[in-house]
Amino acid sequence: MKRFFDKNGYKVEYSEDPVFGESWHVFVLSRYKGRWVLTKHKERGLEFPGGKREAGESIEETAIREVYEETGGLVGQLQFLGQYKVHDPVKPFVKSIYYAVLREVEKKQNYLETEGPIFLEALPDVLGEEFSFIMKDEIVPLSLSRLDDAILLRNE
Numbered sequence: 001m002k003r004f005f006d007k008n009g010y011k012v013e014y015s016e017d018p019v020f021g022e023s024w025h026v027f028v029l030s031r032y033k034g035r036w037v038l039t040k041h042k043e044r045g046l047e048f049p050g051g052k053r054e055a056g057e058s059i060e061e062t063a064i065r066e067v068y069e070e071t072g073g074l075v076g077q078l079q080f081l082g083q084y085k086v087h088d089p090v091k092p093f094v095k096s097i098y099y100a101v102l103r104e105v106e107k108k109q110n111y112l113e114t115e116g117p118i119f120l121e122a123l124p125d126v127l128g129e130e131f132s133f134i135m136k137d138e139i140v141p142l143s144l145s146r147l148d149d150a151i152l153l154r155n156e
């Protein structure tokens with residue numbers, strides 16, 4: 001288990017196993033045809049798709065729905081990568097992290113709170129102001145460490 005403080009100063013615990021109980025949020029590292037698929041949140045900036053679970057939905061269904069809503073991406077493969085808990089003093093929450101390979105990306109009229117898909121050949125080593133604070137803590141590097149080149153190439 002890894003522990004650190006996020007950009008808001010909240011304690012975060014990360015595990016490769018689902019040890020924090022039921023998750024009601026997802027964060028989905030997504031790829032399509034060898035490129036990373038992010039979305040541009042209207043307030044936070046560039047980030048991987050994600051969001052909150054709806055009543056009656058499994059956490060995997062949440063991941064698939066959120067990717068579609070925010071990017072138009074249709075998930076072909078979904079792999080659990082880990083889970084993290086943010087110790088927000090007002091409302092702590094648990095988020096499940098997934099890796100998705102998209103089989104298709106549809107153009108949509110509405111991407112809800114985002115501006116749709118953003119495709120990147122590679123993630124920059126240093127994330128600028130255009131990136132969301134969600135991308136700037138240790139969650140993305142820890143999650144990416146679970147994906148080696150063989151997995152990335154095999155699934156695309």
